[in-house]
Amino acid sequence: MDIIWITTLVIAVIAVLVAVGLVYAGKKFAVKVDERVVAIRGKLPGNNCGACGFAGCDALAAAISAGEAPVNACPVGGGPVAEAIGDIMGTKAGAMERKTAFVACKGTCEVTKNQGNYTGIQDCRAAVLSGMNITDCTYGCLGFGSCAEVCPEQAISVVNGVAVVNRSRCVSCGLCVKTCPRGLISLIPESRIVRVQCSNRDKGPVVRKICSAGCIGCGLCAKQCEFGAIEFDGTLARVNPEKCTLCGKCAAKCPAKVITTPVN
Numbered sequence: 001m002d003i004i005w006i007t008t009l010v011i012a013v014i015a016v017l018v019a020v021g022l023v024y025a026g027k028k029f030a031v032k033v034d035e036r037v038v039a040i041r042g043k044l045p046g047n048n049c050g051a052c053g054f055a056g057c058d059a060l061a062a063a064i065s066a067g068e069a070p071v072n073a074c075p076v077g078g079g080p081v082a083e084a085i086g087d088i089m090g091t092k093a094g095a096m097e098r099k100t101a102f103v104a105c106k107g108t109c110e111v112t113k114n115q116g117n118y119t120g121i122q123d124c125r126a127a128v129l130s131g132m133n134i135t136d137c138t139y140g141c142l143g144f145g146s147c148a149e150v151c152p153e154q155a156i157s158v159v160n161g162v163a164v165v166n167r168s169r170c171v172s173c174g175l176c177v178k179t180c181p182r183g184l185i186s187l188i189p190e191s192r193i194v195r196v197q198c199s200n201r202d203k204g205p206v207v208r209k210i211c212s213a214g215c216i217g218c219g220l221c222a223k224q225c226e227f228g229a230i231e232f233d234g235t236l237a238r239v240n241p242e243k244c245t246l247c248g249k250c251a252a253k254c255p256a257k258v259i260t261t262p263v264n
Contacts, residue, residue: 036088037065043084045076047152051174051187064089075099075172075187099172099187101156101165103147104199106213106258107140108160128181136210139200141184147176192241193261194251201234215258221250 041061048056052073063069071089072082118134124146127134143161155169177185184199200207204216217235229243251259
């Protein structure tokens with residue numbers, strides 16, 4: 001019996017010593033947590049989408065606390081989140097306009113066509129990697145819906161062969177932008193309602209042959225604009241939002257009807 005009691009006592013003493021050691025080590029090597037980081041992280045939506053340019057919400061919270069990122073760096077949370085974080089940081093969030101995804105292509109099945117039957121993986125990235133020209137337009141939407149697959153809010157659907165964004169559901173996370181292998185999707189301020197919905201940089205005669213809804217670079221839109229808001233990337237028209245007054249004259253004159261003011 002003495003041996004049992006001695007053994008029990010020794011184990012108890014060792015347990016107490018280990019516990020004391022752990023408490024000491026915990027205090028000695030404790031990593032100080034910035035309470036502001038915790039508070040900021042609590043205000044972020046938690047999508048961890050990376051649209052802010054950081055690895056996730058934790059990284060963004062740390063960057064904001066350290067002054068390495070603005071309080072309105074989260075595009076998903078928008079103004080309300082920016083204001084809440086601004087209160088934590090003791091600074092004003094400033095004006096922040098909501099952004100939505102925009103697909104620069106109107107190449108539906110009715111205005112262009114496939115070159116053949118693609119039998120590979122039904123994924124836009126896989127189709128591009130195959131090296132085949134699936135559609136006549138090598139710039140346009142492939143319509144396999146890779147962007148729709150990654151959208152956490154189901155804000156994208158493929159309609160008649162082209163990705164369409166429901167702007168009311170889009171949270172501007174940017175995952176679709178990163179996914180599109182042809183770079184057709186961008187995040188733009190919601191107020192930019194006048195847009196050129198085409199990405200084809202071929203010359204007009206080539207575009208006419210492959211898509212009746214493509215920009216042919218005719219320049220009629222630029223002639224209609226009194227404010228010089230229409231600019232050209234090669235033969236592809238672009239709308240400069242800083243000069244555009246939303247008059248809509250360019251859209252009305254465009255023969256291909258490729259300058260649009262989309263409404264979801």
